Amino acid sequence: MTDLPLVEAFPVAPATVDPVRFRTLMSTFPSGVAVVTAMDPDGHPRGMTCSSVCSVALDPPTLLVCARRLSPTLRAMLRLSLFAVNLLHARARATAELFASGAVNRFDRVRWHADPSYGGPHLVDAAHAIADCQITRTVEAGDHVVVFGEVYEIEQCAPAVPLLYGLRAYSSWQQPEPELS
Template identity: 40%
Template sequence: MSSDAIPGGGSPDFELRPGEEVELAEDPQALPAARRFRDVLGRFASGVTVVTALSDGVPVGMTCQSFSSVSLDPPLVLFVPALTSRAWPRIRRAGQFCVSILAADQTALSQRMASRDAEKFAGVGWVPSPVSGSPALEGALAHVDCAVHAVHAAGDHDVVIGRVLALDAVDGDPRPLLFYRGTYRTTTD
């Protein structure tokens, strides 16, 4: 299909501007079931990150696999927290955050940060990130220190755009922690 072909024969001159949405008829029979949606999209392997901040001087964090670069100029990244997250409102109020990209041996850390445990940071090694002071987790492959740039509502999640303030990565070629088809992996094999 060519890039300007519209399924069903519609006009190719359709254009959305930032912030505009398309109204679609809600047909519950046409919507995919949540389980099927997760099964199909789970075939996309993603890295695993932990997003952290200091909230009233107390570290807060959440595991997040929906993380991506957005722009080089200015340098922007995004992550997508669920509206049900207990950590996200505290990170949002902080106005800044650090993303730690996890290494293959950090499955337990990912699970801990995904839990609702009030003491997630007990015994977890971290240092303040260089600009925001948000926790940069020890052993991670990389850290991306950010300020909240924009937040967009998206169904049962928010899309958070972060302006990159500083970043660093470990030397060498360490293996990343991956999430694929509903489980942690170090490869998709």
Template identity: 40%
Template sequence: MTAQTFDPRALRDAFGAFPTGVTVVTTRDAGGKPIGFTANSFTSVSLDPPLLLVCLAKTSRNYATMTGTGHFAVNVLSESQKDVSNTFARPVEDRFAAVDWQSGESGCPVFSNVAAFFECAMHEVVEAGDHVVLVGRVTSFGNSGLNGLGYARGGYFTPTLAARAVSAASEGNIEFAAVLEQHGDILLVGDDRSLDLPSCEISDGNPTEVLADYLEELTGLPVTIGFLYSVYEDKTDGRQHIVYRAIAGEGTAKAGRFFPSSRIDPTAARSKATADIIRRFALESSIGNFGVYFGNETEGRVHSNAMKETRR
């Protein structure tokens, strides 16, 4: 795809392949009212002098205030703060009523329970196409030691949940499977009376790499492994099952078929666990709010990972 034929959505999705942290940038307006917005376009710039940057869309309602302020703070959200991220990404009337915060040394709101925070004096505002780059000189900071909240390909991820998956699969026979998507449809294998997710056993090597290789060999399509979707023990077969979401490239699969998730008859699934995954995926796709399931084949808990895009 050349620069002349870029599809903006496709470009945005490609940018989203790079995992980032999630922050809330805060300041006060001319009347002293706190303002803030969720941003994942944040990075460190320099240690000497101590500089960082965050990007802001020129269409943002916060544009005039942010480009005119003398100070701002960057709150690096911890993995338990997905709700804070969502609150500050939406047009909520009083965002700050939903979060515990206090004024920092410069007067900018600093949140409690963040992974880290940085208070900054505005160093430079740089024009950058449809955005501006706010370069801040760090005047104070704090580091709690908490894990940061991750974001990639439109969804949140947390180190703790990933660690739990490894722990859950540390004993017994392990089967890895995938909810393999292509434009919202999912790949199922088997006949119409016994449909199943594509799966394989992995005894060594990097599980996600081995799973990706298996799926590519099975379908003949390029495959990108995404986030964890389900971790459960199935007492009927005595195995641990780890299911990932995955994305298939363009083309027709040489094995299996892609089905619209909302039109699959769960009674045609090979097992109750597969039927439950199909039902859950159809529901979560319809509302745009995905999670990670931990439990067994009959009961467990979904840890919600909202799939809202961060907005500036």
């Protein structure tokens, strides 16, 4: 492993970009949609829709998710150091909207399965793939927390077209039309 030199930090000017403008900017960058789930210590399921999911490393297999600092799902993730990332398929828009809504009964309205070996509940009808993760690190970033998770198990549910979110709308992957020569 090579030690990389640290870049000298320069003073940063205070943020001048309005949060609404920043949200508009990021809405033009589409991403896949996931529901991040965890069990709280009392055995209650928690979950939230998340488009801030990113692969970090292959060795060990690591991903990151970003969660609002006050999220009950984040609290459950941190208490047990476990979570699951349910990657949603294109037919799971209703599940994405449900878990983004904050509805307290969301787990009563979807089919899910929990097992002691899972990082969190698996949304069996909505996910095309699920990664079970062990938390290895967290970083506070403004009003969110970046959670790094080492993936210890993957469940491929079924081949499917992924659900996407961008321009403040859900969509799905479409094959591009051939280019004209």
